[in-house]
Amino acid sequence: MKIEVDFDKCQSNAVCMQIAPSIFEVREDGFLYILNESPDNSMRSIVEKAVASCPTQAIKIV
């Protein structure tokens, strides 16, 4: 599983960070950072929840 974020769509709402803090982090500079681009499959359901909940639909699993 690989995570892809469209940084133009991302508005740093940090919803993903609340759901999967080990993978997504919105820092002080206001930008989102992906801490782990290729998490293992045990994380799939939690990443899927982050993908679905993203207000701007900026996250994809590829």
Add this chain to the structure above:
Amino acid sequence: MTQSSIERCVIVGASLAGFRSARELRRLGFKGEIVLIGEEHHHPYQRPPLSKQILKGTTSKERVYLRGTVEEPFSLRLGVTATSIDQNNRVVFTSDHEDLSYDALIVATGATPITPPGLAPSTRVMYFRTLDDAVKLRASISSSMRIGILGAGFIGSEIASSLVGQVSDVVLFDASPTPMAQALGTHLAKKLSDLHRKMGVKTCFGEPIGVVETDAGSTLIANGSSKSYELDLLVVGVGVRPATNWLGQDSGFQLGREGALLADSCGRIDEEGVHFAVGDVASWYSPHYKKNLHIEHFESAVNQALNVARYITNAEQVVHELPFAWTEQHGHLIQTIGVRTEGSEEEVITKDAQTVVYFHDGLRLTGAALFDGSEHLPEIKSRITNSLE
């Protein structure tokens, strides 16, 4: 036209759609020259934060600039306006007289705010479209100000939500009885209307608006038919019109009902596949809805840019997504997916604090609007897609 024969691609409009087209062309391996020209002096930026974080003061100007790097850059000519084109000889004429020949042209000139008839220009009336507009409004507000907002669509409604609490009065005007009803339908528009009032926005809906300006230095008074409001500033957000004038009256490009360039499902606006249009200026044919749709939202601009780049480079298949838009007001997230057709039936599902409204047009489910219901989006998206097939 094949990619290898394109020596120069000119993109008019350094907007989200224009910039994104350029970046995607490069990402997909386009080898020709790319020239992007833009009227504004700013580096290309995104608009969603203008009426939200910029007005609330929670983000800086720098944060709204589009990021992303390209390995092989393109030339970005800012502060330059395209004045006209010669389609047959494939030349764009520019305000700095450095005219550009092209083998492919992408029109991404966006849209310009509609000026309501009868509203005279004034220092106390402003329009809201650009980063400069947003920064100017933010800089001009003070706690004693009374601000009116004309037009309760996406932009007007967001501005009201961002300003309430920061200024003395926020009055939202619209001739329709509820805000954003075209996108949200009756149920959610009513809910948003109540929310605005609960949060302290004064609303003047369903009444014709007249604007009176008194002597210099005194206040502007906007009259609803039953009440009048004294204001220090009126922000106008009554919609936009696609910016196609520069193409000339007899360009031969077809315009839709809203004045947008009619494009096929790959963004082509001509037979040869030399001219394309993306973003607010375009109305693409939607294979889902089997008609052209003019959509003035971020997501469509991005998707169209990606699709034009895919088509020109032939590197990837064009992907047709359902229209999607979102807005954040008073701390709530509202999203729309698909299309709400006029007169469609509403199926309202409420659970806890979430509301989902489905829009049914006869037997078809054409769209939905979600109030704080983001996690249902994937499932709703597939329901709509299946229903439209």
